[in-house]
Amino acid sequence: MKYSSIIAAFFLFSCSSSISPVDDAIDKQIYHVGNGSEPQGLDPHVVTGVPEHNILIALSEGLTASNPKGGENVSGAAKSWKISEDGLVYKFFLHENGKWSNGDSVTADDFVWSWKRILTASLGSQYPDMLYYVVGAEDYHKGITDDFSKVGIKALDDLTLEVTLKNPTPFFIGLLSHYSTWPVHKETVLKHGSIDDRNGLWTRPGNFVGNGAFKLKEWELNNKIILERNPHYWDANTVKLNEIHYYPVSNIMTEDRMFRSGQIHLTYDTPSQKCPSYLESNPNMRTSPYMGQYFYRINTKNSILQDVRVRKALSLSIDRKTIVEKVTQCGEKAAISITPPGANGYFPQTSLDFDPQKAKQLLIEAGYENGEDIKGLEILFNTNENHRKIALAVQQMWKQNLGISVELVNQDWKVYLAREMIGDYSISRAGWIGDYEDPNTFLDLFRPNRGNNKTGWVNKEYDRLIDLANKTMDQDKRYKLLNAAEEIIMDELPILPIYNYVKDYQISSDVKGFYPNYLDHHHPKYIYLERD
Amino acid sequence: MLAIFLKRLLLAIPVLLAVASLTFFLIKLAPGGPFDADRAVSPQVLKNLEAAYNLDSSQWEQYVDYMSGIVVGDFGPSFRYPGRSVSEMIATGLPITFELAFYAILIALLIGVSSGVLAALKRNTYLDFIPMAIAMIGICVPTFLMGPLLVLIFGINLEILPVSGWGQLSGDKILPSVTLGFAYAAYIARLSRGGMLEILNQDFIRTARAKGLTETKVVVKHAMQGGLIPVVSFLGPAVAGLLAGSFVVETIFQIPGLGRFYVEAAFNRDYTMILGTTIFFSAMIVFFNLLSDLAALWLNPRSRDTR
Numbered sequence: 001m002k003y004s005s006i007i008a009a010f011f012l013f014s015c016s017s018s019i020s021p022v023d024d025a026i027d028k029q030i031y032h033v034g035n036g037s038e039p040q041g042l043d044p045h046v047v048t049g050v051p052e053h054n055i056l057i058a059l060s061e062g063l064t065a066s067n068p069k070g071g072e073n074v075s076g077a078a079k080s081w082k083i084s085e086d087g088l089v090y091k092f093f094l095h096e097n098g099k100w101s102n103g104d105s106v107t108a109d110d111f112v113w114s115w116k117r118i119l120t121a122s123l124g125s126q127y128p129d130m131l132y133y134v135v136g137a138e139d140y141h142k143g144i145t146d147d148f149s150k151v152g153i154k155a156l157d158d159l160t161l162e163v164t165l166k167n168p169t170p171f172f173i174g175l176l177s178h179y180s181t182w183p184v185h186k187e188t189v190l191k192h193g194s195i196d197d198r199n200g201l202w203t204r205p206g207n208f209v210g211n212g213a214f215k216l217k218e219w220e221l222n223n224k225i226i227l228e229r230n231p232h233y234w235d236a237n238t239v240k241l242n243e244i245h246y247y248p249v250s251n252i253m254t255e256d257r258m259f260r261s262g263q264i265h266l267t268y269d270t271p272s273q274k275c276p277s278y279l280e281s282n283p284n285m286r287t288s289p290y291m292g293q294y295f296y297r298i299n300t301k302n303s304i305l306q307d308v309r310v311r312k313a314l315s316l317s318i319d320r321k322t323i324v325e326k327v328t329q330c331g332e333k334a335a336i337s338i339t340p341p342g343a344n345g346y347f348p349q350t351s352l353d354f355d356p357q358k359a360k361q362l363l364i365e366a367g368y369e370n371g372e373d374i375k376g377l378e379i380l381f382n383t384n385e386n387h388r389k390i391a392l393a394v395q396q397m398w399k400q401n402l403g404i405s406v407e408l409v410n411q412d413w414k415v416y417l418a419r420e421m422i423g424d425y426s427i428s429r430a431g432w433i434g435d436y437e438d439p440n441t442f443l444d445l446f447r448p449n450r451g452n453n454k455t456g457w458v459n460k461e462y463d464r465l466i467d468l469a470n471k472t473m474d475q476d477k478r479y480k481l482l483n484a485a486e487e488i489i490m491d492e493l494p495i496l497p498i499y500n501y502v503k504d505y506q507i508s509s510d511v512k513g514f515y516p517n518y519l520d521h522h523h524p525k526y527i528y529l530e531r532d
Numbered sequence: 533m534l535a536i537f538l539k540r541l542l543l544a545i546p547v548l549l550a551v552a553s554l555t556f557f558l559i560k561l562a563p564g565g566p567f568d569a570d571r572a573v574s575p576q577v578l579k580n581l582e583a584a585y586n587l588d589s590s591q592w593e594q595y596v597d598y599m600s601g602i603v604v605g606d607f608g609p610s611f612r613y614p615g616r617s618v619s620e621m622i623a624t625g626l627p628i629t630f631e632l633a634f635y636a637i638l639i640a641l642l643i644g645v646s647s648g649v650l651a652a653l654k655r656n657t658y659l660d661f662i663p664m665a666i667a668m669i670g671i672c673v674p675t676f677l678m679g680p681l682l683v684l685i686f687g688i689n690l691e692i693l694p695v696s697g698w699g700q701l702s703g704d705k706i707l708p709s710v711t712l713g714f715a716y717a718a719y720i721a722r723l724s725r726g727g728m729l730e731i732l733n734q735d736f737i738r739t740a741r742a743k744g745l746t747e748t749k750v751v752v753k754h755a756m757q758g759g760l761i762p763v764v765s766f767l768g769p770a771v772a773g774l775l776a777g778s779f780v781v782e783t784i785f786q787i788p789g790l791g792r793f794y795v796e797a798a799f800n801r802d803y804t805m806i807l808g809t810t811i812f813f814s815a816m817i818v819f820f821n822l823l824s825d826l827a828a829l830w831l832n833p834r835s836r837d838t839r
Contacts, residue, residue, distance in 0.1 A: 021701070038613075040612060040613055040614065041613060041614055041615055041616075043614075043615070046614055048569060048571060121576070121580050122580055122583075122584065123580070124577055124580040124581040124584050125577070126569065126571065126573055126577055128577070129574070141576075142576060197615070198584065198614035198615055199613070199614040199615030199616070200615055201615070203615060220788060221616075221621065221624045221625070221788060222624075222625065222788035222789075222792055222793070223697075223698070223700075223786075223788035224700075247786065249696075249786050250783065250792075250796075251783045251784065251786070253680065253784075254695075254696055254783070254784055254785070254786050257680075257683055257684075257687065257688060257695040257696065258695055258696050258786070260688055260695075261687055261688055261691070261694065261695045263694065263695065263696065263697070263701075412564075412799065413564075413799060414562070414563065414564025414565070414568055414799070414800075414801050415562075415563045415564050416564075417564055417568040417569070417570070418563045418564040418565070418568060419563070421568065421572065431570075451572030451573070451574055452571065452572045454572070
């Protein structure tokens, strides 16, 4: 009797029927979002991930902003901009009514100081190279000069910012919507620490001052982050949401259940095993092209794989169509290039064929009468069910089409990264998401001396073409040059592209103003909730 | 009793020191570091980061630095979450994990003890077989299956309980507590049945019955005190296990407890976080073991005398 009353009290204390957060959200305009993992922090100059970006896009604003419908960037903190004829000098004109969330005006000096901060070596930012296109930026970051006045960013007056580039960089406007270039409020940062404090106390609720459409209201670690509208924002009239609640749900099955029970409007991801059935019968399921690429890195220093014919044979014996149709099954597209087609109007004219006969021939030319002579190759991948499935399929295809036996090596994420970094692998799974909407964000990876190349592959002509392309203002000419570089890399194959990513997620039909776009950037200022 | 308590408390210090030292050097042996990321960090940036976190000094210097920090309760800054200290993160997650563990152990005790005692009293009847069969299922079914199963039934099909969260929506604490408690209830049921069966055959129980005491008094006053000693001994490690092992339930139900930090820290090579949580959980294990030993001592006069 005593026990049963305690149990009853426990259940009564915590159980009563209530309206779901999604149903409750329409009147209150509260948008509930599944956001992957707990953000590392909210300091735009320190953090690096997608969940962080999803929150920062609401809290801060760069000079330009991603277009909600994709394509060319739109006005951000800068109302307009003017580019000199030689493409080297950019003048940005800020909004007269641009304000920080504490009511201070957003000035050109704020950008100068913020860019100085990201280029301050002791801050340890992982994205300073985003600004290396600016005159003197790299030298300042690397300590070659300690005079910031030599860096090509100047405040001409309160509302005019001048940026001088080393070379005409046609994608510079696009790059400015990346959070590493966004401003931070100097007085607030310095009030709570120094210029190089990583994620200092200024990023906490009550302290955070941003120039975005929303401001930080609450932050419960590993639970949720709540933003509320910023009345000082220059475009406050466009904003319809009152609050956004971000949930760091790292388990996608939990997130799926949260969506099904009406706790969130938008999921970060979809469980891959559910993708095929959801695509068929779930009206809330969406899939849209995403500027990302799934590929296999090849260690070109490996004694077998240094022969381009072997690499070509491996590529020709992968049936990419079967992988996307039978293995990943979430609407992915078989890859034809390293750059996913359609990045800001760039469509590479390359192809990656499936031709086992030709593959065998190439192998014979390389001196391997039989694929069984090739021993010791491994596919390295980090722990993930999808990576394992794809590796199994590729392993099977190579065995069947070429007779080559490769071993699958599954490692924990950090071990996998460490092995890739020191070149302790033969073939390794990889993925890349574009930082900005331009082919350069992919093609730049494989230039010599780039930390993310990791393949040991160096091609001077490839490097020259990309360098030339990035100095070419005419977009058609530039894309032709980039395509020529793309042809080189697809001929030499230091990497084997497998498929182009898609973004698959579930979204409530109440969410309006949410448009699929290639970078998957969704500025919440355009989003509102309405039930049909 | 106090002397035993103090002695055991003193013994805990070298144990914790050994745990801290071993963990410190072992985690450095694991390949990969806290700053390895998909987007490779340039050597220049890596140097700056290592300098910022004192990783550029020798292992020994780092060890001395760390150990002198923990003496004053400073577990250092988190590598994964720059700007946050490990102590702050433990302090954030701990009350939630404690609350979850408390509800779970409460459920485990209520279900476990009542069904175990009942099974012992009604030995070899269906009141013995059914609870014990359920207990066996509870032991066999892992929480990562039990959790989603309960969510599917009560959260999605019946729509009477929230599927995730902690203290956000009414009723969201029930499913995680039941999921975590059920596995322990099963152990407790079997332990209490075994303990009770042994005691019920003792002479003093026969004497109690011969005195004409009611069956309730015999069971509650006389049998349970001795019969539940195995349960009490089990509770110490069980509570420590609940705290450290709540990771799965915290992940399934999106609960912002300490368990998630503990496991994710290892994947992220968040050195200070791994150390902080390991030392903390070790201290918890030592402490709860000590408590359960003392409770068992108090319940069992024989072992009190021999000591």
